[in-house]
Amino acid sequence: MTKDEIAAALEEIGTLLELKGESSFRTLAYHNGARALSQYEGDFQELVSTGKIGEIRGVGASLAEKIQQLAETGELPQLTELRAAIPPGVIAMLKIPGVGPKKVKALSEDLKLTTIDELKAACEAGTVAKLKGFGAKTQAKILEGIQFLGTVGQRVRLDLALPLGEALLEQLKKLPGVIRAELCGSLRRRRETTKDIDILLSSDNPKPIMDAFVTLPEVMQVVANGETKSSIVAAMVVDREKIVLNADLRVVGDEHFPFALHYFTGSKDHNVRLRQRAIDQGLSLNEYGLKGEGRDVKCKTEADIFAALGLDYIPPELREDTGEIEAAEKKKLPKLITVKNLRGVFHNHSTYSDGNASLEEMALAAKKLGFEYFGIGDHSQSLKIAGGLSPADVKKQHREIDELNARLDGIQILKGIESDILDDGSLDYDDDILRSFDYVVASVHTGFNMSSEEMTARICKALAHQATTMLGHATGRLLLRREGYKVDLDQVLKAAAKHGKMIEINAHPIRLDLDWIHVKRAKAMGIPIVINPDAHSPGELALVEFGIDVARRGWLEADNVFNTKSLAEVLKELNRRKAAW
Numbered sequence: 001m002t003k004d005e006i007a008a009a010l011e012e013i014g015t016l017l018e019l020k021g022e023s024s025f026r027t028l029a030y031h032n033g034a035r036a037l038s039q040y041e042g043d044f045q046e047l048v049s050t051g052k053i054g055e056i057r058g059v060g061a062s063l064a065e066k067i068q069q070l071a072e073t074g075e076l077p078q079l080t081e082l083r084a085a086i087p088p089g090v091i092a093m094l095k096i097p098g099v100g101p102k103k104v105k106a107l108s109e110d111l112k113l114t115t116i117d118e119l120k121a122a123c124e125a126g127t128v129a130k131l132k133g134f135g136a137k138t139q140a141k142i143l144e145g146i147q148f149l150g151t152v153g154q155r156v157r158l159d160l161a162l163p164l165g166e167a168l169l170e171q172l173k174k175l176p177g178v179i180r181a182e183l184c185g186s187l188r189r190r191r192e193t194t195k196d197i198d199i200l201l202s203s204d205n206p207k208p209i210m211d212a213f214v215t216l217p218e219v220m221q222v223v224a225n226g227e228t229k230s231s232i233v234a235a236m237v238v239d240r241e242k243i244v245l246n247a248d249l250r251v252v253g254d255e256h257f258p259f260a261l262h263y264f265t266g267s268k269d270h271n272v273r274l275r276q277r278a279i280d281q282g283l284s285l286n287e288y289g290l291k292g293e294g295r296d297v298k299c300k301t302e303a304d305i306f307a308a309l310g311l312d313y314i315p316p317e318l319r320e321d322t323g324e325i326e327a328a329e330k331k332k333l334p335k336l337i338t339v340k341n342l343r344g345v346f347h348n349h350s351t352y353s354d355g356n357a358s359l360e361e362m363a364l365a366a367k368k369l370g371f372e373y374f375g376i377g378d379h380s381q382s383l384k385i386a387g388g389l390s391p392a393d394v395k396k397q398h399r400e401i402d403e404l405n406a407r408l409d410g411i412q413i414l415k416g417i418e419s420d421i422l423d424d425g426s427l428d429y430d431d432d433i434l435r436s437f438d439y440v441v442a443s444v445h446t447g448f449n450m451s452s453e454e455m456t457a458r459i460c461k462a463l464a465h466q467a468t469t470m471l472g473h474a475t476g477r478l479l480l481r482r483e484g485y486k487v488d489l490d491q492v493l494k495a496a497a498k499h500g501k502m503i504e505i506n507a508h509p510i511r512l513d514l515d516w517i518h519v520k521r522a523k524a525m526g527i528p529i530v531i532n533p534d535a536h537s538p539g540e541l542a543l544v545e546f547g548i549d550v551a552r553r554g555w556l557e558a559d560n561v562f563n564t565k566s567l568a569e570v571l572k573e574l575n576r577r578k579a580a581w
């Protein structure tokens with residue numbers, strides 16, 4: 001076991017003893033020992049091999065023995081027994097804010113509760129309030145705490161985590177003595193969800209920066225406040241949702257910054273690969289530097305590190321160990337698409353179906369973002385709960401579009417529809433009406449409970465329809481809320497390639513399907529991708545930025561994406577498809 005793992009084990013023993021009702025004198029010895037150990041800055045392995053752990057300040061003889069045993073074997077009978085005696089669900093209750101070992105002991109012994117779920121039910125039934133020393137107020141607090149745990153314990157969507165991460169970063173950047181500062185980890189790689197916020201900063205004087213960090217207004221709780229690393233629980237309201245996330249700040253000297261930036265950006269798999277490449281070249285790479293025999297390879301930026309290892313610069317979104325190092329070596333990395341490449345969008349809603357703004361408002365908002373074309377893709381007639389358009393509505397909408405296009409400058413509205421893919425795989429209008437659209441986005445909105453075989457056949461049939469231009473949200477997932485329907489996406493990609501259809505990256509950050517792995521596969525198969533915000537309000541048009549993140553993670557260049565084409569090119573292609581029908 002490493003020093004940190006042992007410290008954690010000691011903390012655990014202290015806590016488990018508290019749950020058993022041990023005297024605080026005994027339990028404190030473990031907690032203090034754990035802190036002493038984790039703060040020890042010398043060579044811990046040396047102390048282990050020479051049997052001198054007792055020299056660590058704050059570690060007594062009996063604790064030193066246990067540490068020695070943990071270091072050598074990774075086990076301690078005392079810990080094993082304690083773990084077996086107390087259910088993990090009871091230990092988990094300790095994470096609820098305001099619930100300490102004494103309360104947990106009472107809840108588990110007097111009410112025989114063994115999990116947080118059972119505790120929640122007992123609170124809701126009012127049983128907890130009746131327990132001696134608890135009361136209605138405490139019961140309400142526990143319930144609130146359980147809810148809070150639900151938010152912290154989970155991953156958080158990128159669109160919600162990013163504003164919090166950026167708020168922290170911006171405040172840190174303003175502090176005196178900060179040389180460079182960046183977000184790292186999954187946020188920098190733009191993963192769809194994130195576990196925590198990783199921030200790296202360089203400075204010659206970390207102490208005041210750390211002190212400022214742990215007192216930022218977003219701080220709910222200080223988990224650790226150290227010389228080079230501090231951890232907080234931070235909270236912020238984003239889009240009316242209270243976002244709670246752990247945030248780690250690491251401070252390094254500026255000469256180490258590029259190495260630490262690369263290391264803490266990850267991914268772990270990418271790091272492992274790059275480190276191996278360094279070894280193969282007789283070098284050693286870690287978060288502090290790049291070393292050869294008896295010399296440091298000086299690097300001012302991440303690009304310098306890659307260059308020193310014979311590689312082109314690898315953008316963070318590509319650092320997932322899916323061939324980026326090989327491509328960087330051969331100078332074959334893609335020239336990744338950026339949001340500026342987008343010239344329009346195809347899948348959006350208006351008040352004709354379930355959007356909250358008029359066609360004109362939506363089109364003007366698109367123009368403001370610099371788009372040349374705004375494609376409407378309201379819902380089709382079967383989707384009654386979302387105000388799907390009847391054939392008469394379609395005619396009315398098309399007349400309004402003609403009128404708007406005659407009147408508005410600098411933006412062209414395209415006549416699209418988001419046609420439901422019906423259970424049998426057919427589209428939601430007859431051919432005459434389908435022919436009246438410039439394009440058709442085909443999407444599944446109902447009948448999610450089919451088998452994968454049925455769903456795959458259903459979608460592939462819709463892709464074979466001559467009217468279909470592109471497949472909308474390919475899996476129907478809602479991130480962290482709902483799994484997608486069961487479908488064989490690789491078969492769907494094959495069908496799209498066979499019939500020459502496009503596939504959408506649904507840029508809405510709640511959805512983000514197609515996922516980046518399938519985006520990369522689609523690219524390899526030559527399937528054109530479309531990045532659509534699925535906007536239901538003018539503000540949501542800007543969500544394309546999250547689709548760009550997925551596209552970049554999927555190695556896409558501007559050329560792979562249909563809505564990077566000019567209006568003239570788009571019209572030409574859509575007309576070509578219609579003429580071929």
Ligand code: DGT
Nearest residue numbers: 185186193194195196263264265266267268271272
């Ligand atoms: P997350 O937090 O689950 O959304 O994803 P990440 O990638 O931010 O992961 P995190 O926060 O655990 O660690 C941040 C970065 O630190 C990670 O991307 C790579 C680096 N890292 C962490 N643990 C290790 C490790 O054991 N080995 C290596 N090579 N790198 C690591």
Ligand code: CA
Nearest residue numbers: 185186196198
């Ligand atoms: Ca992270």
Ligand code: ZN
Nearest residue numbers: 418443472473
């Ligand atoms: Zn839809």
